[in-house]
Amino acid sequence: MLEHRKFVNREMEPDQKKEKVWTREEFTERLRDVGRSSYHDKHPFHTAMHEGKLSREQIRGWVANRYYYQKSVPIKDSAILSNLPSSELRREWIGRIIDHDGTHGEDGGIEAWLRLGEAVGLSREEIVREEHVVPGVRFSVDAYVNFARSKPWIEAVASSLTELFSPTLIAKRIKVLEQQYPWIDSKGFDYFQSRLTQAPRDSDVALKLVLNYCQTPEAQRRAVNALRFKCDVLWAQLDAIEKAFPCAAYSE
Numbered sequence: 001m002l003e004h005r006k007f008v009n010r011e012m013e014p015d016q017k018k019e020k021v022w023t024r025e026e027f028t029e030r031l032r033d034v035g036r037s038s039y040h041d042k043h044p045f046h047t048a049m050h051e052g053k054l055s056r057e058q059i060r061g062w063v064a065n066r067y068y069y070q071k072s073v074p075i076k077d078s079a080i081l082s083n084l085p086s087s088e089l090r091r092e093w094i095g096r097i098i099d100h101d102g103t104h105g106e107d108g109g110i111e112a113w114l115r116l117g118e119a120v121g122l123s124r125e126e127i128v129r130e131e132h133v134v135p136g137v138r139f140s141v142d143a144y145v146n147f148a149r150s151k152p153w154i155e156a157v158a159s160s161l162t163e164l165f166s167p168t169l170i171a172k173r174i175k176v177l178e179q180q181y182p183w184i185d186s187k188g189f190d191y192f193q194s195r196l197t198q199a200p201r202d203s204d205v206a207l208k209l210v211l212n213y214c215q216t217p218e219a220q221r222r223a224v225n226a227l228r229f230k231c232d233v234l235w236a237q238l239d240a241i242e243k244a245f246p247c248a249a250y251s252e
């Protein structure tokens with residue numbers, strides 16, 4: 001476990017001198033450092049997925065549990081929206097909710113995730129009933145929604161910056177699923193295809209906001225810590241999934 005990623009006390013790091021404000025470039029690098037050290041692309045469950053080692057049961061467990069994250073993302077974004085102080089900022093953010101919930105006559109990401117569920121052999125009903133969602137996933141996702149509700153909006157925006165790192169992981173995942181898991185109907189991959197354009201656009205907006213609004217050492221430190229928190233949210237989900245669908249089930 002320890003060789004996969006470094007765990008730090010979020011309150012103590014990063015080591016930023018009180019008086020020093022990072023330049024935009026330095027600040028961006030600090031944020032990217034968080035991804036390099038702590039993003040869930042390095043989680044052993046993802047490593048096993050990428051090596052084609054997951055059983056059907058494990059893939060199904062992952063999809064069924066991730067549904068809880070997917071359905072919570074627009075709730076999280078609605079919480080952020082409610083804390084944004086201007087129409088201009090709310091206009092920037094509102095599209096995220098539509099991306100996931102859809103709009104009249106157009107499906108969103110949650111529907112696409114349910115189609116992925118069907119493509120891996122789950123029924124829509126068992127996903128929506130959350131029969132397979134384990135407590136650790138529920139706790140970590142709920143912590144993310146609560147963070148968005150209760151923290152200053154710019155910290156909540158900073159916590160979404162894991163999306164700076166997701167396109168590389170998702171592009172790899174599409175290839176891996178197609179090549180290593182040919183039993184999955186590739187029609188299920190629409191969700192991931194849409195994220196390849198949505199995530200860079202969203203993280204671009206979020207990064208600009210964070211760079212513009214976090215202008216003191218304290219605000220910058222808080223933004224980095226928010227991103228660390230979010231990496232823990234993603235990591236904890238995979239820990240819980242791995243525990244419920246363990247490595248012993250790798251051989252099918």
Ligand SMILES: O=C(O)c1cc(C(=O)O)c2c(n1)C(=O)C(=O)c1cc(C(=O)O)[nH]c1-2
Nearest residue numbers: 073159160161162163165166169170195234
């Ligand atoms: O599959 C992934 O690895 C992954 C990661 C992330 C992320 O890094 O936060 C998101 C998503 N997917 C995703 O599908 C998604 O809609 C999403 C929204 C957010 C967010 O914090 O607002 N992150 C992510």
